[in-house]
Amino acid sequence: MRPAGTETAIPSGPGGPVEAVLFDLDGTLLELDMDRFLPVYLRRLAAWVADLFDPEDFVRQLIRATTAVMENRDRSRTNAALLYETLWAGLDPARHPGARPDRREQALVRFERFYREEFPKLQFMARRRPEAAALVEAARARGWKVVLATNPIFPMAAIAERLRWAGLDVGQFDLVTVLENMHSCKPQPDYYLEVADRIGVEPGRCLMVGNDLRQDIAPARAVGMAVYVAEGLVLHEGEPGAVDAPRGTLGQLLQWIVKSDGNRNTFANRPTLPGNNAPLE
Ligand SMILES: [Mg+2]
Structure with missing residues (x-):
């Protein structure tokens, strides 16, 4: 609970108004909690394609390919292109029938079906944050561009589904960073530069809101963005590049976004937020 620190650090980013x-x-x-979620997700995916890929080695190769994407600095290809290229190169067709060139298309269709039919069943591992939808709408109502800056190591289908779990929709964002449309990953500062470039806003006028001091806060700050640490599940405490970063709850951030409108706080007497923008005007 320290809005005092946040009020000075935002509304203005280092380069001017947000x-x-x-x-x-x-x-x-x-x-x-991604650390708990990932093993369950990988096990289900491997089981889903077990007739095409040896499960244990498939998971190992998928992790290897994902790591290659996260470490990649060459922005000439999309993350998806690099992921699949690395994955196919690592899977021996003698052991993985789905990796045979003539069956790769079939494998891709099966992945798609996984995200449509099986992935939604993992919702039990997530909980909606009640302020999330109001926060996104409040930022939009301010006329700001709004980006879902999730690490683009998942395909759009997996990210759109998790957005639904959060009570949100892809259409509410100017940009959703996914495997298919990005050429960089967190925690590279390059990822934040690519986002700023894609939305046509200088980094100094962007505000990054995240829970991971190493993946979200330090690199966003390094490229000159304003930052806000969302409390609740803060990761990598003590990260050198995130010292004294403003932090607080989503609720406090929401209040700040609404209050800093230049007018008085129209929510002063409202205990809960309505579901649309109208009252923000
Ligand atoms: Mg996070």
């Missing part, structure tokens, strides 16, 4: 807000998803807009 024009865009970037929200992390897992642990920020959505209550989801």
Whole structure:
């Protein structure tokens, strides 16, 4: 509970008034612990394609390919192109029938079906954060660009589904960073520069909201963005690049976004938020 620190650090980013807000998803807009979620997700995915890929080696190769994407600095290809290239290169067709060139298309269709039919069943591992939807709408009502700045190591289908768990929709964002549309990953500062470039807003006028001091806060700050640490599931405490970063709850951030409108706080006497923008005008 320290809005005092936040009031000075935002509304203005280092480069002037804020024009865009970037929200992390897992642990920020959505209550989801990735460290617990990932093993369950990988096990289900491997089981789903067990007739095409040896499960144990498939998971190992998928992790290897994902790591290659996260470490990649060459922005000439999308994360998806690099992920699949690395994955296919690592899977021996003698052991994985789905990796045979003539069956790869079939494998991709099966992945798609997984995200449509099986992935939604993992919702039990997540909890909606009640302020998330109001927060996104409040930022939009301010006229700011709004970005879902989740690490683009998942395909759009998996990110759109988790957004639904958060009570949100892809259409509410100017940009959702996913495997298919990005060429960089967190925690590279390059990721934040690519986002700023894509939405046409200088980094100094962006505000990054996230729960991970190493992935979200330090690199966003390094490229000159304003930052806000969303409390509740803060990761990597003590990260050198995130010292004294403003922090607070989503509720406090929401209040700040509404209050800093230049007018008085129209929510002063409202215990709960309405579901649309109208009252913000
Ligand atoms: Mg996070």
